[in-house]
Amino acid sequence: MEGLLCVDDFEKEALSKLEKSVCDYYRSGADDELTVKDNRDSFSRILIRPRILRDVSNRDLSTTILGKKVSVPLGISPTAMQRLAHPDGECGSAKATEIVGGILILSFFSTSSYEEVAAASPNVRKWFQFYMHKDRSINEAVFKRAEKAGFEALVLTVDAQYVGKRRASEKNPIQFPSHLRLPNAVPDEEKLDVSKVHDSIDHSVTWEGFKLQRMPYVQAAELGVDAIIVSNHGGRQIDTAPATIDILPSIVRAVDNRLEVYLDSGIRRGTDIFKALALGAKMVFVGRPAIWGLAVDGAKGAKRVMEILRDELDLTMALTGVADIKSITSKFVCTKDSLLKL
Numbered sequence: 001m002e003g004l005l006c007v008d009d010f011e012k013e014a015l016s017k018l019e020k021s022v023c024d025y026y027r028s029g030a031d032d033e034l035t036v037k038d039n040r041d042s043f044s045r046i047l048i049r050p051r052i053l054r055d056v057s058n059r060d061l062s063t064t065i066l067g068k069k070v071s072v073p074l075g076i077s078p079t080a081m082q083r084l085a086h087p088d089g090e091c092g093s094a095k096a097t098e099i100v101g102g103i104l105i106l107s108f109f110s111t112s113s114y115e116e117v118a119a120a121s122p123n124v125r126k127w128f129q130f131y132m133h134k135d136r137s138i139n140e141a142v143f144k145r146a147e148k149a150g151f152e153a154l155v156l157t158v159d160a161q162y163v164g165k166r167r168a169s170e171k172n173p174i175q176f177p178s179h180l181r182l183p184n185a186v187p188d189e190e191k192l193d194v195s196k197v198h199d200s201i202d203h204s205v206t207w208e209g210f211k212l213q214r215m216p217y218v219q220a221a222e223l224g225v226d227a228i229i230v231s232n233h234g235g236r237q238i239d240t241a242p243a244t245i246d247i248l249p250s251i252v253r254a255v256d257n258r259l260e261v262y263l264d265s266g267i268r269r270g271t272d273i274f275k276a277l278a279l280g281a282k283m284v285f286v287g288r289p290a291i292w293g294l295a296v297d298g299a300k301g302a303k304r305v306m307e308i309l310r311d312e313l314d315l316t317m318a319l320t321g322v323a324d325i326k327s328i329t330s331k332f333v334c335t336k337d338s339l340l341k342l
């Protein structure tokens, strides 16, 4: 891993190691991948305005998420089938998250069970991602199992009632290896048919259909959820959906402190994390970066990626003149247009 200094270095290395269909599955976005591109470009368009001559000799990256401490406001988003990248899979992501003191969100379509992940990283803060199922008894059974394994929150994905059209992956589909399983989605191994696992998801569910968990903003606040994740699924669902960093300020305004707001999609640098926090996110999550880390060197690679992002955030804070997370506010960010108007 020596010489891999940033997330993009890990991505290049991972793509050179993984089999083509697996690369296409992880990397691809929907349609023309315009949202995938915009997720990154929009971060680059936002500028950071540093303050100088401030005491930044001691910095504290910790904050509180849903009432409990995290060492850094950085976690891993739910991404399916992480053992395709490396045998460590989701257990490797959990270890990496535990070491940096963030939060892991385990995909419903993970290749490691709730129990395995809990055993691999007994102290990691972990949430589990879920889709509303047509058969509500499946929901109950999954909630109970995850809770028993120590998962503290349910993250309901609401942008994937159908799967986006990811052309690269459709042209070159992955062959799901026979030794892998989806132990949370299909507990009975005999019944595993990867082509059918999305069939049980409820395509008709609306705001009235549930009163549980994470879903887009104002309505969510009224339904009593604790937090929302501003996400466009890493550009994999509806192409030309806005970059999450662009839509974040209006969501934060609408939520008006009634919920915690987190963000994912396109975070690749410490400066990106800083910008998301400045614009009102309480925490950020990364999807593909953790996969690139796993592909390069399993749990150790994922840990390195998380450390790089944490250290880049720390350095950004030092160079911008802020010593703690709550001091990162919108006064530190601007656009080029706004500067020209000064």
Ligand SMILES: Cc1cc2nc3c(=O)[nH]c(=O)nc-3n(C[C@H](O)[C@H](O)[C@H](O)COP(=O)(O)O)c2cc1C
Binding pocket: 025, 026, 027, 039, 077, 078, 079, 080, 107, 108, 109, 129, 157, 231, 232, 233, 234, 235, 236, 264, 265, 266, 267, 285, 286, 287, 288, 289
């Ligand atoms: C390969 C891959 C698989 C994903 N699988 C899931 C999933 O199973 N459940 C889910 O809610 N989101 C899933 N997502 C979306 C991620 O949770 C997250 O929103 C996205 O990866 C964030 O963008 P980023 O990859 O640019 O960080 C997946 C994303 C990728 C790239």
